[in-house]
Amino acid sequence: MKLLPQIASCTLVLLLPLFGCHRASDEEKLRAFITTHLEQTEPLMKSGSLAEWNSNATGEKKYYDEQATAELRIRTIRSNPSDFAFLKTLKESGSVKDPLLQRQLIILFNNFARNQVDTAMLRALTDKQSAVAMAFNTNRGTLAGVVKSDNELQQILSVERNQDKRRAAWEALKQVGKKVAPMLIDLVKLRNQIARQLGFENYYMMMLATDEQDPGEILKVFDELATLTEAPFLSVKQSLDGELAKLFGIAPARLRPWHYEDQFFQEAPTGEGTNLDLLVKRKNVEAVARDFFSGMGLQAGDILDRSDLTPRAGKYQHAYEVDIDRQGDVRTMCNLSDNIYWLGTLLHELGHGVYSKNIDRSLPFLLRIEAHSLVTEAIAKLFEAQARNEEWLSAMIGLGKYDPAAIRKAGETQQRMGGLIFSRWSQVMMRFERALYENPDQDLNTLWWNLVEKYQRISRPERRNEPDWAAKIHFAQYPCYYHNYMLGRLATSQILNGLNKKVRQQEQTVEFSFAGLPAVGSYLKTNIFAPGLRLHWNDLLKQATGEGLTARFFTEQYCTKVGRTSAATSH
Ligand SMILES: [Zn+2]
Numbered sequence: 291m292k293l294l295p296q297i298a299s300c301t302l303v304l305l306l307p308l309f310g311c312h313r314a315s316d317e318e319k320l321r322a323f324i325t326t327h328l329e330q331t332e333p334l335m336k337s338g339s340l341a342e343w344n345s346n347a348t349g350e351k352k353y354y355d356e357q358a359t360a361e362l363r364i365r366t367i368r369s370n371p372s373d374f375a376f377l378k379t380l381k382e383s384g385s386v387k388d389p390l391l392q393r394q395l396i397i398l399f400n401n402f403a404r405n406q407v408d409t410a411m412l413r414a415l416t417d418k419q420s421a422v423a424m425a426f427n428t429n430r431g432t433l434a435g436v437v438k439s440d441n442e443l444q445q446i447l448s449v450e451r452n453q454d455k456r457r458a459a460w461e462a463l464k465q466v467g468k469k470v471a472p473m474l475i476d477l478v479k480l481r482n483q484i485a486r487q488l489g490f491e492n493y494y495m496m497m498l499a500t501d502e503q504d505p506g507e508i509l510k511v512f513d514e515l516a517t518l519t520e521a522p523f524l525s526v527k528q529s530l531d532g533e534l535a536k537l538f539g540i541a542p543a544r545l546r547p548w549h550y551e552d553q554f555f556q557e558a559p560t561g562e563g564t565n566l567d568l569l570v571k572r573k574n575v576e577a578v579a580r581d582f583f584s585g586m587g588l589q590a591g592d593i594l595d596r597s598d599l600t601p602r603a604g605k606y607q608h609a610y611e612v613d614i615d616r617q618g619d620v621r622t623m624c625n626l627s628d629n630i631y632w633l634g635t636l637l638h639e640l641g642h643g644v645y646s647k648n649i650d651r652s653l654p655f656l657l658r659i660e661a662h663s664l665v666t667e668a669i670a671k672l673f674e675a676q677a678r679n680e681e682w683l684s685a686m687i688g689l690g691k692y693d694p695a696a697i698r699k700a701g702e703t704q705q706r707m708g709g710l711i712f713s714r715w716s717q718v719m720m721r722f723e724r725a726l727y728e729n730p731d732q733d734l735n736t737l738w739w740n741l742v743e744k745y746q747r748i749s750r751p752e753r754r755n756e757p758d759w760a761a762k763i764h765f766a767q768y769p770c771y772y773h774n775y776m777l778g779r780l781a782t783s784q785i786l787n788g789l790n791k792k793v794r795q796q797e798q799t800v801e802f803s804f805a806g807l808p809a810v811g812s813y814l815k816t817n818i819f820a821p822g823l824r825l826h827w828n829d830l831l832k833q834a835t836g837e838g839l840t841a842r843f844f845t846e847q848y849c850t851k852v853g854r855t856s857a858a859t860s861h
Contacts, residue, residue, distance in 0.1 A: 316385040349604035358420040368405040431462035460548035467761035494727035497770035556715040558707035586811035601625035611642035634677035641673035648819035662827035667778025681803035716776035783843035
């Protein structure tokens with residue numbers, strides 16, 4: 291069925307001399323290859339994305355199967371050894387000079403490099419991935435024999451004062467870990483087996499290398515960040531622990547994971563100072579988001595119209611955005627509720643959405659995608675932060691009877707705490723995942739709690755030996771990706787600094803409201819969104835902000851003793 295591009299170009303070589311032309315150039319051969327490749331894969335990518343959407347929307351097995359089939363077919367196409375050899379030779383020859391073609395060659399090469407394994411193994415991989423995903427999405431924890439959604443259990447951790455009830459809810463949230471851990475370890479081993487066949491040390495190393503990232507460089511950035519965030523994090527953590535200890539009437543040393551509002555302690559508690567949730571209560575968060583994006587000239591109405599926004603049984607419990615076809619069918623799946631978390635999450639997902647939507651549509655298909663997952667995460671975080679900005683809340687929602695100074699303080703505290711808390715959590719995730727692929731047979735339960743204690747300063751529960759790490763969906767469904775959330779935050783601060791310079795003519799890394807500022811939309815469209823994958827992500831950042839990815843702006847925003855944010859808003 292498949293016309294081998296090599297055969298196609300050979301025919302061309304034979305025929306052309308009859309007409310007095312030269313041999314098909316390498317660039318011509320590559321163009322022909324891309325055309326054939328896309329004829330095969332583009333429809334599969336679209337049907338796979340749709341099946342994934344439907345599987346997340348319904349939890350029905352047939353959609354998981356459909357998605358797995360599409361993925362397997364794409365992987366099989368990309369596993370063709372002679373196609374890979376063609377790309378490799380071309381890449382090494384340096385004969386492709388056209389910059390757009392060069393980029394497409396790199397993307398194709400990486401896509402093929404990941405899949406140079408036999409079909410049986412690829413099938414086993416997609417089957418296992420699909421089974422874990424389904425187990426995860428359809429799981430509901432049980433509390434005292436009653437089935438509960440993650441949102442309901444998480445709600446208990448937000449409001450419950452009784453420590454036993456909190457502990458029970460926290461444990462219910464971890465039940466999924468026990469259920470999926472054996473499947474997950476099995477999957478990790480298979481992923482490693484594939485990576486080793488391809489000459490990589492393990493799957494983690496392979497995924498980064500084929501995603502234009504250097505594992506050593508990433509570790510260096512995380513080490514640096516660990517040092518820089520340690521003291522400010524400790525101070526934030528101590529004051530939080532002091533409040534919690536008082537609230538629960540226990541010594542700080544007796545605090546355990548279930549005393550924190552977030553089950554992984556990856557986010558700041560929402561109730562710091564004034565509870566921002568009160569502002570959002572009974573507000574239409576969808577309408578607020580629609581108006582906000584439109585005010586920046588980044589219309590998101592069409593994205594919202596295609597989206598699936600409300601919670602229901604069987605549906606994916608988190609949130610995500612997807613560009614179904616790279617031609618404008620951009621959607622998001624959320625489980626909206628009238629609180630600050632879901633308002634922020636909707637802005638986050640729509641941030642991804644307006645990025646996808648505004649990529650230059652005239653770019654070749656392979657480049658009509660975000661520069662890197664870390665860059666799209668950076669944009670999503672940039673918009674998510676607006677939900678905690680007093681100026682923005684005042685413009686978009688109204689502060690009502692609440693004191694603006696108190697709201698400002700609450701928002702800034704949450705933002706600063708959130709940044710520091712997440713940075714420590716991301717250390718746990720990145721280091722655990724790296725170690726997980728280095729040796730999946732080690733004592734992972736102990737490793738997990740060692741890292742949590744070291745970086746997050748949360749004491750492990752006594753007499754518990756459970757795979758609590760496996761309750762984090764990312765290891766199963768988004769492997770070797772989590773570090774990008776943190777790198778994305780570094781980029782958020784860097785882009786925020788760029789926006790301060792461009793829009794406010796200020797040399798600072800401070801939050802400000804984007805409400806009603808088309809200048810923000812046009813800066814992002816031109817400098818970040820439109821170029822797509824035309825440039826390596828770090829070159830894009832260089833071009834947009836004047837330098838490659840650095841932790842400097844994040845440190846400036848989050849780690850200075852008295853944050854610049856506070857200084858700028860004078861208190
Ligand atoms: Zn995101």
